[in-house]
Amino acid sequence: MENLQVDFKSFFVNSVGNGSKTLFWKEHWIGNDKLCNLFPRLFKLELDPDVSVRERMTLNAEGLFNWKWSRAIPRRAVRELEALVNILSSAKIDNGSVDKVLWSLDLNHGFSVKGLSKVIDDQLLFEFSSHQETIRNTVVPKKVELFAWRAIKKKLPIRVELDNRGIDLHSTRCPLCDDSLESVDHTLIFCSHAREIWERIFKWWNMGSFNYYTINELLVENNHSVPMSSIGNSIWLAIKWIGAYFIWKNRNNKVFRNKAWNGPVALNEIQAISYDWIANRLKGKNMDWLTWISNPAVYLNLV
Numbered sequence: 323m324e325n326l327q328v329d330f331k332s333f334f335v336n337s338v339g340n341g342s343k344t345l346f347w348k349e350h351w352i353g354n355d356k357l358c359n360l361f362p363r364l365f366k367l368e369l370d371p372d373v374s375v376r377e378r379m380t381l382n383a384e385g386l387f388n389w390k391w392s393r394a395i396p397r398r399a400v401r402e403l404e405a406l407v408n409i410l411s412s413a414k415i416d417n418g419s420v421d422k423v424l425w426s427l428d429l430n431h432g433f434s435v436k437g438l439s440k441v442i443d444d445q446l447l448f449e450f451s452s453h454q455e456t457i458r459n460t461v462v463p464k465k466v467e468l469f470a471w472r473a474i475k476k477k478l479p480i481r482v483e484l485d486n487r488g489i490d491l492h493s494t495r496c497p498l499c500d501d502s503l504e505s506v507d508h509t510l511i512f513c514s515h516a517r518e519i520w521e522r523i524f525k526w527w528n529m530g531s532f533n534y535y536t537i538n539e540l541l542v543e544n545n546h547s548v549p550m551s552s553i554g555n556s557i558w559l560a561i562k563w564i565g566a567y568f569i570w571k572n573r574n575n576k577v578f579r580n581k582a583w584n585g586p587v588a589l590n591e592i593q594a595i596s597y598d599w600i601a602n603r604l605k606g607k608n609m610d611w612l613t614w615i616s617n618p619a620v621y622l623n624l625v
């Protein structure tokens with residue numbers, strides 16, 4: 323199973339309606355295979371192998387998934403459970419059973435993972451076709467929009483959120499600093515690792531010091547004392563979304579691949595990819611790379 327090559331192109335659009343006619347483990351309804359194949363350790367612990375999606379995904383009185391295990395989850399299966407919940411946390415069952423819920427996975431490439439326990443949320447991009455409320459910023463790709471929306475709604479599979487869903491993790495502390503519980507606010511704003519990246523971004527944009535205390539202030543309100551055109555406003559908001567997106571990506575690289583956190587490299591990546599994305603969406607607006615990395619604030623007045 324080492325370096326198992328997973329072809330994520332085989333992820334597909336599927337619909338289960340309210341899930342009452344689909345077998346949770348034995349039918350292929352989410353992910354790139356049946357869940358009994360993806361999570362064999364967990365499947366062995368399942369008390370009802372023929373349980374339906376609907377029944378397993380129904381939350382119990384405490385708001386937890388309705389698991390029925392034959393015994394406590396052993397330590398070696400905890401990563402499987404974490405990965406399974408990561409996948410499930412993005413699926414939505416339509417209890418009305420009138421509309422079907424569709425999701426598709428938007429992935430560019432297959433990638434190498436050491437078993438599926440390392441499937442990472444940011445590579446699992448689910449798009450709901452149903453009437454989800456969302457937020458818009460036309461200068462970033464859809465996946466960044468979706469990430470920002472999930473961050474604002476606190477719908478990231480972060481340790482505290484998983485714990486709230488009844489997943490017994492060995493720790494709910496921040497895997498980066500170990501200084502605090504791992505919440506969405508902590509990871510994206512208060513963690514010293516995140517702040518380091520924000521400070522670099524704010525310095526790059528000459529926007530003063532990083533002074534945000536809530537996700538809403540940071541990713542929604544866009545209050546600032548610097549005058550900006552309306553395009554400039556979208557660009558600055560986009561930079562903050564991209565910053566948060568990369569902080570999350572680096573967190574996952576650390577947690578799932580044990581990659582060292584590197585602030586300067588992260589800033590370079592943010593500069594390069596944001597330039598690609600934004601210049602591409604503002605075709606004809608005359609942007610150039612050297613200005614982008616040395617004095618991007620001029621773009622705040624772009625009209």
Ligand SMILES: [Zn+2]
Nearest residue numbers: 496498499513
């Ligand atoms: Zn931390």
